[in-house]
Amino acid sequence: MTEDSTRDTLIAAARAAARNAHAPYSRFAVGAAVLLADGRIVTGANFENASYGLSLCAETVALATVNSGGSLREVVAIGVIGGAMDADGRPTGSTPVGPCGRCRQVINEAADMAGRDIIVWCGAAEGDAVERRTHSELLPHAFGPKDLGLGAAG
Numbered sequence: 001m002t003e004d005s006t007r008d009t010l011i012a013a014a015r016a017a018a019r020n021a022h023a024p025y026s027r028f029a030v031g032a033a034v035l036l037a038d039g040r041i042v043t044g045a046n047f048e049n050a051s052y053g054l055s056l057c058a059e060t061v062a063l064a065t066v067n068s069g070g071s072l073r074e075v076v077a078i079g080v081i082g083g084a085m086d087a088d089g090r091p092t093g094s095t096p097v098g099p100c101g102r103c104r105q106v107i108n109e110a111a112d113m114a115g116r117d118i119i120v121w122c123g124a125a126e127g128d129a130v131e132r133r134t135h136s137e138l139l140p141h142a143f144g145p146k147d148l149g150l151g152a153a154g
């Protein structure tokens with residue numbers, strides 16, 4: 001799969017996932033798609049809670065699903081999109097959206113486990129705007145297992 005086709009596939013999967021967002025409070029839908037080394041794609045959508053602090057981001061949902069399947073070490077790339085929800089609950093907007101700080105830290109954990117700099121495609125809910133980043137660009141000087149005196153997370 002070429003980098004362009006990987007990008008397009010992940011952004012399309014993230015857009016599809018965002019349609020399942022439960023975001024009645026922020027009205028901001030986010031979708032994420034995680035590419036594993038074997039070609040599988042695992043998706044997630046944000047899941048808000050009335051207490052706010054218990055809400056889950058799309059990236060965290062997708063990575064937790066990957067982890068529960070025993071594949072956290074296999075993460076290669078992630079696609080993320082987000083936007084304000086229209087009257088039908090679909091995300092809108094032409095500006096690329098990136099992971100929040102918490103999600104950047106969770107992606108860093110996956111990158112540490114995988115032993116690679118994970119590519120993060122930040123896309124717009126609509127249109128062609130997509131930015132290529134790596135997790136290390138998004139979260140320089142990240143806190144990880146090495147800061148606890150450990151090697152790669154295990």
